[in-house]
Structures are given as C-alpha cells and as structure tokens.
Amino acid sequence: MLNIDNLHVSVGGTEIIKGLNLEVKAGEVHAIMGPNGSGKSTLAHVLAGRDGYDVTDGRVEYNGENLLDMNPETRAWHGLFLGFQYPVEIPGVNNTYLLKAALNARRKFNGEEAIDAMQFLRIVKDKAKMMQIDQSFLKRGVNEGFSGGERKRNEIFQMAVLEPTLAILDETDSGLDIDALKIVADGVNALRSPDRAFVLITHYQRLLDYIVPDHVHVLANGCIIKSGDKTLATQLESRGYDWVLAEATGT
C-alpha cells in the first residue's frame, strides 16, 4: 500500500530525513518509535503533503501512485489520513460541517453523489458515541475550547467518520490519561481491517499495549535503524534507545 524508498527530506536547508525506507501492506499496523528530533513528525507531515518540506531524493508510492505529486486534499481523497500531534483550533468552522464537506469532497472526487443528510447524521452520532464525544462538541468550532485530550479524541472521531485507507497517527497518545488512551485505542482497533493500514508514530510504548502492532521500527537521525515485531517495543521500554543506537553505529 505504502512504499517509501530512500526518502530524503530537508527543512530550510537542513536534512532531517536521510534515506528512509518503509513498506506498509494493507491490514498492517506499524509503529514508528524514536527519540525526540529523530524526524518522526517530519515524516508524518511529508506524507500528508505539508508545505515547507523539500524532498531532495527518493520516492513515495501509495497504491501504485506517486504520493508526492498530490496536494494534501488529493491525498485525503485517496484515503490518506493524518492524525495531528497538535490539532489546531479553528473557531467559526463547525466540526460537523467540516466532516460533511470533507466527506462530500472525497465522494465528488470518486464520482459519487453527496451524502444523504440523515445518513451522515447517523454516522456522526454513532462514531461520536464510540469516541465518547459529547453531542454539543459537534456543534462547536473545530477543537474550539477543547482540552488536549478532547482534541486527540476528536482526531480519532474524524478518522472514524472519514474511514481512511491509510491512517498516520502522529503522537496521538501524548498528553492522554489512561482512560482517554483506552478510548483512542478502542477507536483505532475498531477500524482495523484487512484493507486498512496504520502508521503509529509514538514516543512511548504504552499505546502499543492497547494497539498491538505488527511491526515496530526505530527512527533515529533520519533513518530507520532497526525493525522488529512487537517485542522490540517492550525492549525499548525497558532498555531505552541507546543500545539500538550503539548497535546501528557498530560501537
């Protein structure tokens, strides 16, 4: 589904990602872990199409198409979703309205008719209930007056409504208490399916207690330096990153 080949990315002339390779197949959950400043969030933003990142080398293929050629909205229409680390507050843009406009833009792109209003409301209601989001939140501006935890739950709620093919969740677990973490994990697990893939970017192993990954990668200094199964996450939790870094540099 996603094929990243020798990706190099610079920000303001400084190379952040230095030859990254990653393959994600449908149905898989990948966790990307790593110390601060290793390039995790840069990777998420480049995949979602944010301005200000120069791809200096490499390719990213998504379902056989060149992802880097698409603008952010086209990536979303192709089923890509980015769960933001810091979801922005947009007063005056209604939460529900945003979702409806987003769904309908994708439907239009796919040559489908606009969604039936009643059907849409039913979906929104069901998913809000699943994410334990109060109905009154839906009438507010996007993330307007939401706490950090509410914003993260809102990200997963949006994901649940939009039903992406590939979801990249950028530190969705940070700033969540254990109850909120469980709600977020339940939301993600409910969406797991053979045609859908997830890339979880996280600093901590604890999210992976609730969303069990198929593959775990360590990103350091712009490269994936070690990959393994879920046991790698447990090792990182108990031993930290130093041993992986040492192993990678051969010291």
Place this chain on the structure above:
Amino acid sequence: MNHSEHTRTAIESVEQAYRQRQAIDAGAAWLQPLRDRAIEAFTRRGFPTPRDEDWKYTNLTALADASGALLSVTPSVADADTIDELLRSLPINAADCAMIFVNGAYRDDLSRQPDAGTGIRITTLAAADEATRGQLRDRLGTLARVDEQQLTALNTAFMSDGLAIEIEAHAHPKATIHAVFLSDQQQASYQPRLLIDAGEHSRSTVIEYHAGRQAGWTNAVTEIHCAAGAQLSYVKLQVEDDAADHIATQQVRLDADSRFHAVHLDFGARLARNDLTVQMAGSGSQAALYGLFLADGKRHVDNHTRIDHLAVDTTSVENYRGILNDAARGVFNGKIIVHEGADRSDARMSNRNLLLSKTAEIDTKPELEIYTDDVKCAHGATTGQLDDNALFYLRARGIPHALARRMLVRAFAREIVAQLDEGAADLAEYIDLTLERRLPE
C-alpha cells in the same frame, strides 16, 4: 493645477450645478432655506483633500473633479428589470415595512408602508404635510454637522427627498424597517437623507441598504436619535456596483439609558467611505458598533468611527473586521473620546484585518483620548494572513484549497455576523453568499 486651484474649480462647478438645479426644480421647496445655508457652508471649504488628517488615505480628487457634472445630471427613469433584480437580490422579508428609493426618488409602487398600530411613522421629505414639515425643519441638520463636514453640507444642499422614520415612545414593532436606496444610472449622483427617531423606551430594528448597478456616486447622510431608554438596532448594508463611489455619514445621539447597536457591512463600491459618529450624551447610554468590510480588485474601503463619551456610566464596544484581497486597500480609523466628567465610562475597541494577498493593504489606527480619570478603556488592532496551520489541517481532511480558504474567511467574519439581531437575521446567509461570491475558486 495645484491643490487650491483644484479645490476652487471643484467648488465653482458644484455651485454652478446648484444654481442649475434650483432653476429647473430642486423638489420639496420647503427645504430651500436649509439647502441655501448648506451650499454656503460647502463653498467655504470645498471637498476634503488628503491634507485633511481624516482624509489622509482616501483621495476624493477625482470625484471632486467630476462632481459638477455628476451633480448636474437630472436623475432619469430606472430600468424596471434592473431594479426588480436588485430588489430581489436583497434579503428583505416581504412582510416587513420597506421604503424604496430608486435613483433618488421615492417609489410608492415598490414600497410597503408600515402597518397601522405598530408605532412606526414614516414620511418622505417631499410628501411631508405642513405639520410634519415643521417638526422636520427643526430636526434636519440638528445632528448632521453641515458647518463642519463638507460632504454633509453637499448632501443637504442637493437633497430633494429623503426619509423620516419615527418609532413612537414605548413602541416595540415586530417588523424590521427597511430603508432601501437603489440606483442604476451610469453618470449620476444621489444624496439620500435618512432620519431615524427612536422614541423613549421604544425597541426597533432599521436596516439601511445601498445597492446599485453602474458607476454612480452616492453621498448619504443619516441622522439617528435615540431618546431616553430607546433600543435601536441599526444595520447598514452597502453593496454598490464595483465601479460606483459611496460616501456615507451617520450622526448618532444617545440620550440617557438608550442602547444603540450598529452593524456596518461594506461589500461593494470602487471607493467606499463611512463616517460614523456617536455622541453618548445621556448617562447610562450604551453603544455597540460592529463592522465587516471586504474589498477586492483595486477597490478602496474606509471606515472612520468616532465615539464621544459625554456623560457618566456610558459604555461602548466596537469591533470591526476587514478582509482585503488582490490589490485592495482598507482603512480603519476608530476614535474614542472620553470627555471631562464622563466618569465610569467603559470603552473597548478592536479592529482585526485579514490580508488575502501580498498586494492588499490596510491602514488601521485606533485612537483614544481621555480627559477624566475614572475610566476603563482598551483598544487593539491586528492584521494578519490566513492561518497556515488551519489551512493545512482542513486540506489534510480533504477540503479543497479554495473551499478551505473560504471556510476560514467566513469563520473570520462570523464574529460580526453573529452580532446581527433577530430582526436582521436574514442578512447572515446573505453575507455568507456574498463572501463566497467575492472569493472565487
């Protein structure tokens, strides 16, 4: 020509147009003494120039040069289809009272008078009966400052008709009152005059519209008086043709414990200038002034407001928002003066502007003058671009770029739109559609 020669020539051509107009028929003869006094006041100074501090950013030289010709034109009959289309484009509830002027003349056939027993009394200046004339003679020009404001003098000198709206004391008419000024002439000028008298403890909503097709020049003057305890919600919507010039002056006087709530909406005209002055003369009076302006292309929109706190316990809130695209130019100048003795005054002013292009410009200047100690005042102005983070967030959700921009612009305008009261609620959707039309894909 140098500045003073320009000024001289413009004054002479205006005087000539004035004499010509009197020779034909200026209409409403009883207004003649007022007009004579006004033309005299105008000729003393002529048009404002960029050397006047209040007109630093809005240059009327071209308009002054053309004024003689524009003022000499006798308004012609309007095209029925154009006027019908214009009227239907405005969000006027068919059940409300709507007084319609077309090319400067009152049109009874298009208007809907207020229902009897609603406490609304409306007269046109031209059709005023003898008794009403007496009252209006005393009222006209008592608020508008003919001697100080040249454009008010010009309006008074050339007014042939106008509208006087009176809300009787204690009346709470349910229906909104619409004062509508339409035009469809290429080379012409209009001098609409509107009087609003909100009686003691009355409660009402008045919406003033200016809409047109073709490049005319409107120079409107509105005098508003809120008697003790009156509550008036006033909206002014300006959607003139993109080639038209629009200048408007509103003089407001608030008596004790009255409440004046205004929303100024400017979406059209090549050159738009508003001068809103509120005199808070009565203790405990409250003023809330809101404004939303949008300019694109090479259009120019200028809002000047002035609030005088003259009495104790007066409260004013002001919030203007500007949206500027392409090579448009905006001006906001908000002045608050807290006079000696106006203790326990509370004044808050804010102006925020959104620049949608690199070539759009805004000059904003909030001013506070305080001559007493016991006051609470706050003011601020900001200018910025659309939030890149918000724009990316929306696009990452699948909202197309152009729609994402429009959503954010509408969100920016929403704080002002939310201020429209129940009687003006139909305008909210109209504003949304106008913003959408003005911000193309």
